Amino acid sequence: MGTRKVARSEVRSYVNDFETKEYLRQYYASVEGDPDEELFTPFHRKQIEFYKKHSSKWDCKTARLLEFSGEERGEIELWKFEKEGAHDWSGHFKFAVNKLENMTGDATTSLNWRDRETLLRQRITEIIGCDICQDYALSRKQDPFNVISTSHTLEVICGTLFEYKAAVKKLVSLLKPGGFLTMFADECQTFYTIGQKKWPCLYITLEQVKEALSDAGMMVVVAEHKEASMEQLQNPTTSDHKAMLFVAAQRVE
Template identity: 30%
Template sequence: MDSTTHKFYHVHGMDSRSHLDLYFSNKEDMVFAEDTLKFPMAMIHYQLCTGRAEGTFMIDISIGSLIHHLYSVSNSFKKIVILKFQEKCIMELNRWVHDRTGAYDWSHTSSAAAEIEGTRDQLQEKEMRLRSSIMQILKCDFGQENISSPVLLPLANCIISMWILEVISKNEDEYLKNLEKIIKLLKPGGQLLLIAVLDTTYWFAGAERFHCFKCNEEFVKNAFGKLGLSIDYYSVQRRCNVSDIIDYKAMLFIVGRKGE
């Protein structure tokens, strides 16, 4: 593949298992643990354990086939719906949720979650609770006004979105339109917990190079303001690793509250 060619995640799809191995695994050569595993898990846990996000129903709209950021969520929200662009990601997640043969091994993240929460003696219970909290895994389409069409979801108390807006948006206008569609799924007074990768132009999954919309902290904050989200909290973590498979400079965790 020409190194200058960028595929689009939501159009061309990707190898979901390769994506997990490169950025989220427990392999010795996986250098992103501080940024992709520990940072989002710690930030989401902090937000939820302080009682700032409350309710019963949460929607997750994140890249790939990730579950590690949802352990703390299942402590607070009894019902979780996950939206995905690709059937492969849905199949990958269903293997784990139903504890099937060949499911991805996330045991390193349940251990990390237990350490963050101070519940090291409850690893099995933690995984079981998360599995039982995931009610549906649905396909989404941001080309539709209702991105979960034909399913009409109830409005969520909280939405988590990790690394999705920048990989499906070509420019600033698309980013704002896509963010607005996410916010439409949120109840008035509800919170959006967003994790974004900053100053990125490309990333790899396997041998395939993908597009990423380059945005910075100020752009994301301004986007929240333009769409009526008041910022409750944000934190930036500068890149902790060296690798040429992705060119980001920092991770952003930002929490926005929808107006009543």
């Protein structure tokens, strides 16, 4: 199947039509019991292993979050400052600590899930506007990043493979020489839904992602994918992805 083009008008409607709270409710209400849990869990473990292996090369004491719309940045701020109406991420922190990090999560542990959530709130120093379709992607100038991690993003905001490769190059330009980029993405997906609205996606394969990274001056360190369940393949409802992929790459110095 060829690469599906996404109309630019559809992509830009993220500014006005994207329902952030419904998106969080639909896709991030919980982790346990998620139909794709078996699909994404190995990749999150792989990402943790990757970070542990390379973390001595950078300072992990601060994090800057990049989000497209003001509404999305507002949702993060609600959570960071523990304000009323914030999305409840406790299930994800429990999953990360108890399952991904092989910790019990009991109060007797040195870092339970509540500690982890508090620590992340403290380490987020900035929440920055980011539009990868612009000449300079960020809303204000930033020092280069040691690590950039993106999840299920580029394939839903880029309309063509050409735009996708350009977006990857822009992300890479934000990295320090020797810096790392990690990416989660849905492979061979043409749509996903939020409520009753269907959002288009760029149909892209693992090989095309690797090619885009290579063209941008990155050395691919990890590149893996895992097929969706037979139930998901036969009965696509919220999306029609065929697989999920995880890639980690280093900017050539």
